[in-house]
Amino acid sequence: MNVPILSHSDSPVSPGRRRFLIAGSLTVSFALFPAAKALAQSASPDAAKGLPGDLNGTPSLDAWIRIDEHGITVYTGKVELGTGVSTGFIQIAAEQLQVRPEDIHLITADTELTPDEGNTTGSRSIRDSGTAIMHAAAQVRVLLLESAADKLGTSAEILKIRNGMIAAPDNHTLTFGEAVSGLNLHRNAEPQSQLIAPDRQRVIGQSVPRVDIPGKVTGGESYVQDLRLPGMLHARVVRPPSYGARLISIDSAVENMAGVAKVVRDGSYLAVVAEDEWQAIQAMRALERTARWETFVKLPTPATIHATLLRLPRREIIVDDRHGPARPAAQTLHRRFTKPYLAHGSIGPSCAVAHLDKGKMTVWTHSQGVFPLRSGLAEMLGMKPDDVRCIHAQGAGCYGHNPADDVAADAALIARAVPGRPIRVQLMREQEQTWDLFGPAMVTDVSASLDATGHIIDWQYEIWSNSHNLRIANAGRLLAAQYLAQPFTPAPPEPTRMPEGDGDRNGIPLYNFPNSNVQYHFLSDMPLRVSAQRGLGAFQNVFTIESFMDELATAAHVDPVEFRLRHLDNVRGRKVIEMAASRFGWNPKRLRRPSHGVGFSFAQYKNMMAYLALAVELRVVPETGAVCIERVVAAVDCGQIVNPDSVRNQIEGGILQSASWTLYEQVDYDSERIRSFDWSTYPIMRFSEVPLKVEVHLINQPGAPFLGTGEASQGPTSAAVANAIADATGKRLHDLPLATGGRLCNFAT
Incomplete structure (x- = not known):
């Protein structure tokens, strides 16, 4: 099954697909990619020990770098969240392969194509994935030069890479595609690499224009919210009015509204599918008005939430305990600080598209972890993980765990109920805000x-x-799965040990x-x-x-x-x-x-x-x-x-x-x-x-x-x-937020 994914390129079989328009308009398209399986780890755990960055988890070179007659493709399991890491990965690979950034085609976070690098979190993308790409590219460069030397009948040490070509002193040249012919890159990386020395670097350290910006500022197809597929239906979910509410009844007349294709109900999970988006919204509002719910959960008093936290059962963790020389204290100060719950406040409400076709589920999502999400979706749907494909497409954004995973679960559940047609689910503003996974108080x-x-x-x-960190560890961490007739229980929270911590x-x-x-x-x-x-x-x-x-x-x-x-x-x-x-x-x-x-x-x-x-x-x-x-x-x-x-x-x-x-x-x-x-x-x-x-x-x-x-x-x-x-x-404030009074700033005064 060929499926579209968000990409900054054309088709992978087109020689022009690697246009990297650094001064003008970057073309963002929904390109067709072959559904090749992501490479399995080809090394034993012992063989991968000591490798740089995320090569430890995926040591095979061709899991990161592939070269053919059409050019160079770089793969990463990390996603672009608006920080520019895609451009950084391209720069790193281009530097070590000694080619232009526009010669690199990058594919990010696709469970059938890229390495499994877990979640894109903790400011680790360039550190972990960038380091892996750097060393993989450097080692592939050495292998290409050795292969070209064999073909040219000369020594690899005297070959140079110029303008994307491997050149000998006698001006004989080979393309990368010609050099890679007969070369097996499906091999484990080595612990050490012949990196381009910092004083010879020409791409790393430069402010190369970001590849993800032009489409965003010109209204191009940049986000999963922009994705439109042939025959696509639009869906809206009806969230419960409060945590833990149980759905008692709905008005079946909603199914007769104009454009409505199906009302999906499974226990207390409720959604509606329609031919166009406005019809889906109208039907959702009708369901909201007529649905009857039984509520149970009571939330704590906001004014005393921090006192509530101090009384909750707790697990004690010693983070640091140092004892040095004792000296007399001249004075001792003590203070207590508080932080409220914070929302992610994503400017664009979360969105996903799912398609169940011939027993295979494909989900386009702005999740920060397509591989953990795939596992959670497969468990929720009762499918094999290999039958679920998650493809990252940029979302309108957040840093952290917003409802991106939840709306992906919505899309998958609804697509299962309406097989054969792509289903697009867009959350409403109030759903994005009230069912967010807040930053803890x-x-x-x-x-x-x-x-x-x-x-x-x-x-x-x-x-x-x-x-x-309540990211997807099982199906129960997906909101929709908690409201099904056969609900899933969320995996219990566990602390993340230092130095990462939570x-x-x-x-x-x-x-x-x-x-x-x-x-x-x-x-x-x-x-x-x-x-x-x-x-x-x-x-x-x-x-x-x-x-x-x-x-x-x-x-x-x-x-x-x-x-x-x-x-x-x-x-x-x-x-x-x-x-x-x-x-x-x-x-x-x-x-x-x-x-x-x-x-x-x-x-x-x-x-x-x-x-x-x-x-x-x-x-x-x-x-x-x-x-x-x-x-x-x-x-x-x-x-x-x-x-x-x-x-x-x-x-x-x-x-x-x-x-x-x-x-x-x-x-x-x-x-x-x-x-x-x-x-x-x-x-x-x-x-x-x-x-x-x-x-x-x-x-x-x-x-x-x-x-x-x-x-x-x-x-x-x-x-x-x-x-x-x-x-x-002269007043010290200890409780966030600090500006609880007026907000008008007049910088002219």
Whole structure:
């Protein structure tokens, strides 16, 4: 079965399919690809040990790089979420193969074509998949040169790759397709690769225009929401009015409405299928008006949710326990911080398309994990995993676990009920918002002691949080599967151990404290439906740690930047702090202005990814309490930089999103249901509230490992904003969101 997938290319059998239009309009099309099975792992576990990046999981070279007479195709199991990783993968492969980026065709996250790299999460795409592609491409380049040497009767060492051709000194040349003839790339990668030296790199480190942007800004077919297939029907789901509600009855007359093809009911699961989208919406609204439900679940009181979290049963996890020399304490400070539930707030509601054809289910989805999703769907449908294919297509977006997987399950269930025709399911705005998997509410508690010299000698830290990772581990984690006549039970939540962590991510400060204890109170009971949101617990933990570092600096009578540096030995961390302070013009002796403040913050994401420091200048409007961010200056070290513009984009976007969370966002609910169903009931940062100026300064480390940047700015932004508010007002705020009063910013005053 040939099936369309979202691609930035033409057909794989067309020589023109690899056009990479770096200066103009990138063609995004629904191209036809052969449904070849993804390569199985061809190595034993022992054979794969010690391989770089995700080659450990999929060691065969041709799982990543394939070359034929039509050109070069690169495969990755990671997905494009709007961070530019697709362009980065192309640059990495092009560099190591010594070809132009436009010569590379990239296929992402397809359960029949690409390596299984699990979920695209944790800022690990370039670090894990990019590293695998880099080494696979380098090893394929060496094999191509050796094969070409045999064919040309010369030595591989004297061959050069120029303009996509392998050339000998006597000007005899071979194309890659000719060189690969007779060469078996279905072999395991080696632990070591002959990488192109950093000083010879011409593609990595350049701001190559992103391949995913042109179609998005010109209205091209870029998203799964744009997918239209021959004979496609439109469906809408009817969600229960509240958690756990049971469907009693529906009005069967809805099936007689114009255009309605089928009403799908299975237990308390309800959906409608129609010939066009508006007919589906009208039928859905009719079902909503007439359906009768029995409700059971009561939600906790929002005003006391953090007290509720403190009382829930918990599993105790010691995250850090260090005991060094004991010194007398001159003073001890203690604070408690809180975070509300946060929505993903995807601008475009989630969407999926599914097609059951001849016993095979194909699902086009913007899931961040097509392989885990395939397993969950197969279990829910009672099908073999090999009979379910999940193809990633970009969605209108989120970072984290929004309803993308849930709507894929909707599409698959409805497609099973209407076999032979593609089914498109689009969630409504209120469904996207109220049935989101929210970022968990959290409580953090910290106390620290200073000695007479103003150094921290003891650090005690506690975290109360649900799991931040309820991604698809079984069918029961899919919303629809929980409401079937034969429902599936969700897999129980489990903590993710450090250094990745979930609620405890970034719970260990990078600073040098001789005595430290960090305790994670892992809460299995979930008052609201929660899962992964950008940064996981790092957002709250860095907010707490870096806000408290400012309070300790004040107590020690030390400038906040100097206070951080005196507690930090990490050379790369010190460098980003110094650069951010310098580029910002940080001045401990600055003249203060009424209602104006500056704040600083620093963290290394997960203590293993990108280092980031930033400073914020803002103004608080005394009459309204509105917070107006005037400028943000950040410095980042993410190892070797593949695409500088992409790094800046990710940091800038993270700063804006984190500022929105910090100042404005929280989920509203009552004892019956979620009430944040639209943009008036779930406010996000408006254009008028975007910082006037954001600068991102990069520290490149050629030849160093790639470090993820996508979530690096989430935590530091929150604390820098809080510290600047405290500087402007003299009042320290510990409970998010911070700007609960007025919101009008007039930057002209």
